[in-house]
Amino acid sequence: MPEWIEVLLRSFFIIAGLFFITKILGKKQLSKLSFFEYIVGITIGDIAGTLSIDINMAISHGVTSILVWSAVLMLLNVLSLRSQKFRSLVEGDATVFIKDGKVMEDNLKKENYTTDELLEQLRKKNVFSMADVEFxxxxSGGDLSVLLKKQNQPVTPQDLNLQLEPVKEPQTVIMDGKILDEPLANAGLNRGWLKSELEKIGVTYENVFLAQVDSDGQLTVDLFDDKIKTPSPITKPLMLASIKKCQADLEMYALATDSASVRQMYARDAEKLNKMLETLKPFLKY
Known part of the structure; x- marks a missing residue:
């Protein structure tokens, strides 16, 4: 057998084997590596690369070595799940760098972290002033987690005493010019509604690359032709405008009538709508 064919076959089977091993080890290995997992990954990669091109190396020896390293890693993962002490030994513990707004210099030295590196990591978290950080x-994976001081944290609806409805994931109802019926049904909608919404913006579903419906029933569309601009969703602004118009009409009726009792009724209803507007504005602005 020609050497290049043997190298080709070796490479193919090794790639398939590594893919299978990666699936067994789980997705955690793709996002977060401990020190030992990092070492194992490099070692298995080196063995696999050597095994694929070195035809003098017995493939059974290389496969055995890869399986041993992988088995040891899987064993460590099982032991880590069952023992917190063992997990701390293998994966390490988190290290506090800032506590109560003060930098822990000894901990920086312990992790061989310079002040410049700490400031760089803070900037990556969009924190540019040390004075803004509480903790x-x-x-253990090398990421820096940051808690801002209370006065520097973003305002949340809870801070404003706003009661918001739960937000559900957007449903993709059109993909690559094809209507997806299952996501439409999940959103409680149908093709008739979808085509009606598309007619409002003057497009057909065949020209839509991607369309999504959010939890408020608003349709967002992206067309194949990027030069064509589609209008923003108008469901919420239209509702807000309609309520404002009703409120303005009531005020006008109150001014136009000669009856005191009717004028009071219109003024009272206009005031109720005005209060409702103040409550709904945060929800209806897009």
Whole structure:
């Protein structure tokens, strides 16, 4: 057998084997590596690369070595799940860098972290002033987690005493010019509604690359032709405008009538709508 064919076959089977091993080890290995997992990954990659091109190396020896390294890693994962002490030994513990707004210099030295590196990591979290940080910890995977001081944290609806409805994931109802009936049904909608919404913006579903419906029933569309601009969803602005018009009409009726009792009724209803508007504005602005 020609050498290049043997190398080709070796490479193919090794790729398939590594893919199978990766699936067994799980998705965690793709996002977060401990020190030992990092070493195992490099070692298995080196063995696999050597095994695929070195035809003098017995493939059974290389496969055995890869399986041993993988088995050891899987064993460590099982032991880590069952023992917190063992998990700390293998994966390491988080290290506090900032506590109560003060930098822990000894912990920086322990992790061989310079002040410049700490500031760089803070900037990656969109924190440009050390004075804004209440607590920061270096996770075992190398990421820096940051908690801002209370006065520097973003305002939330809870801070404003706003009661919001739960937000559901957007449903993709058109993909590559094809209507997807199952997501439409999940959103409680149908093709008739979808085509009606598309007619409002003057497009057909065949020209739509991607369309999604959010939890409020608003349709967002992206066309194949990027030069064509589609209008933003108008369901919420239209509702807000309609309520404002009703409120303005009531005020006008109150001014136009000669009856005191009717004028009071219109003024009272206009005031109720005005209060409702103030409540709904945060929800109806797009």
């Amino acid at each position: 920061a910890v270096l996770e």
